[in-house]
Amino acid sequence: MASSQELLGLIEGCKSQRPSSQRALYTRFSGQLFATAIRHTNAREDAEDVLQESFVKIFKHISSYREDFSFEGWMRRIVVNTAITHYRRNLKHSHHHDIDEVHATPGDLENKNDNEFTASELELAISKLPLGYRTVFCMYVIEGYKHQEIADKLGVDVNTSKSQLSRARKYLQNVLATLSSRAKSIPSMGLDQEVDTP
């Protein structure tokens, strides 16, 4: 496949620390990785910092990449780890909220058609999650981490990871069910309370 051959060439060029290959790699994957960084940060500025720091790590450690794994998955893991480090670094400066007041009604979900929300609506709903819940949800659902890995990386209990995933998922299902009925406004996220970090 031409694209995979091209990707292998880019990887080899980056292993040789060739700036042209590094630029091409950044151009090709920065959009996806920036979206991942946005999902794991609270602000766009933080996501930009995470993206920049992630590419520094990618270029520095690309020689340790083994080709039997997905290169995109390898890069996304670096972005997520960098975002978690960034999150922990800024933990004491930020306030964390719970989503206890989100009321997901099974009736709304039963009436919901799965394909009636778009990716941008899903992104918007995820962005409304508190960062701790969002991190657990994205790590488990999108990046494929197990609960034990999430607990280890975030420094929380496994049951905390499971409960927060469940609550985040319910909230999103409720929001997306509301969106599927073409509700114009996103319901309250219950961000009034300040609670424990995940």
Place this chain on the structure above:
Amino acid sequence: MKQTSHDREARDAAFDEQVRSMLSEAAVPAPAASETLFAPVATKAGLWGKLGLAAIGGLFLWGAFELAGNNPSAPSVLTPIPASISASPSAVTGPSGPAMEEGMESSERPDKDGMPDQNAAFEAGGEGGDIAPSTAKPNLAAEPTAVLGSEAISASGSESTTVAAEATEKAALSTSDPVSGAEEGPRADAVSPSPDPAAIKAEPASLPEEPKAPSATQDEQQDANQPTLTLPLTLPSGGGH
């Protein structure tokens, strides 16, 4: 209809799969990367290049200074240097510091103690030792660049010459053309030390010690009666008037 846990798990799994499929390939326009991200190797190469250029430049400057220090002028091109002067290291580097001051002081005194020895050495080196001292004496003084670079001559007081000596000096200059002199005498004698063993022995011992032990001799008494002329320290190079 009551929802079982199995149905809920299945619905959650479907939801997760839908979210994953929608977001795993999602992309957001990323900000432009800074150039420093792509040039770690180039930066290192540039640093090494700059260091290399600095080293080369330093070596070049050092070599230039070395050449300038070893060859302040080129008097040998203009006139044949006497063997006694050219063989002395001080003739190359020139006097400096206390030696220069001593030379200046002694040049102000009508001291001519060192002149016979220098004349003898000059005769041995430049003319093969066959020329009388009276003709060689002004010829040595008529070598401005050589005199400037010579500690021995400045210390011996040869810079303070008399008006009469200057007159004879001009006469000697007219006869001691560097080219013709080289043609007349053996060229090797003008460059290499004189074969005369007396001149070789007298040269190193007499020249450096002369300023330290000035004594009144007959020559000094004769010169004291004559008006003295102190030559400037920076004579124009190039020899011949």
